[in-house]
Amino acid sequence: MSTLPLQVVPPQGPLLRAEHVTLEYTGAQGVVRATDDVSFEVHRGDRFVLLGPSGCGKSTLLKAVGGFITPRAGSLRLAGRPITAPGPDRIVVFQEFDQLPPWKTVESNVMFPLLAGGVKKPEARERARHWLGKVGLARFADAYPHTLSGGMKARVAIARALAMQPEILLMDEPFAALDALTRRTMQEQLQSLWEEIGFTMLFVTHSIEEALVVGNRILLLSPHPGRVRAELNSHQFDLKSAGSPEFQAANERIHRLLFDPSHVAPAPQPAPHAFAVHS
Ligand SMILES: Nc1ncnc2c1ncn2[C@@H]1O[C@H](COP(=O)(O)OP(=O)(O)OP(=O)(O)O)[C@@H](O)[C@H]1O
Secondary structure, rough: OOOOOOOOOOOOOOOOEEEEEEEEEEEEEEEEEEEEEEEEEEOOOOOOEEEEOOOOOHHHHHHHHHHOOOOOOEEEEOOEEEEEOOOOOEEEEOOOOOOOOOOOOHHHHHHHHHHOOOOOHHHHHHHHHHHHHHHHHHHOOOOHHOOOOHHHHHHHHHHHHOOOOOOOOEEEEOOOOOOOOHHHHHHHHHHHHHHOOOOOOOEEOHHHHHHHHOEEEEEHHHHHHOOOEEEEOOOOHHHHOOOOHHHHHHHHHHHHHHHOOOOOOOOOOOOOOEEEEEO
């Protein structure tokens, strides 16, 4: 039951493949292009971060991977299958944790999507308890969301998502509303969970520091409309290295790549510390 591996994917090839994805909104104001010709690949076990300034289309990309938006051009595939609609193989964690229905206990909140997906009640309860234990909230199973801190609500949201055993966890600035200390703790706990379970995650943030700490690979997007600016391996960084000169150098360099159009990055290299520049 709950100890099943989270992903079932073919042994070869990326878990998620975005090819030349252009995303647009059509409304009263006309057409708004959110992303332009974006390509990337997420491999099983990746902590893949979409990083870019406000309005560059990060959330829109995540929604498209979630199946809520259809690309205007290009394609999105999960384990080789075209993404055409939302599905339980892609679960989104948002920053609005008050989305947890307040009339349901913590345990019922975690059970709810499982029951909606057809899981029988005893198994749903067992899975809810298992994942609440994993995020350190076993003692709060019978509590109501309004009695929890922001960080605890974030942990419930993560438990609820992981209990669904998705192939990929989609996280849209999940810690942005938390105070700095709680945010740091959550980043640490997410890292520990990942080390323990090894899930695949697509994580959206506009914080360079958070991207370096949370991700093992970072896709840098240009300002609106989002185009791929560069790709960076960041597996060498974690919270412990956050104050190091290497971390600071990476931080400054990403800042230049994102915000200084005259900055020319080096040609792609195979070394893990290299920046691969796409445009
Ligand atoms: N529902 C919508 N209708 C029309 N335009 C939209 C809609 N949602 C987003 N946009 C536009 O699409 C572009 C990308 O928005 P998106 O929210 O994906 O950016 P983002 O990088 O996630 O920004 P932020 O970091 O501020 O959340 C923006 O120009 C935004 O105004």
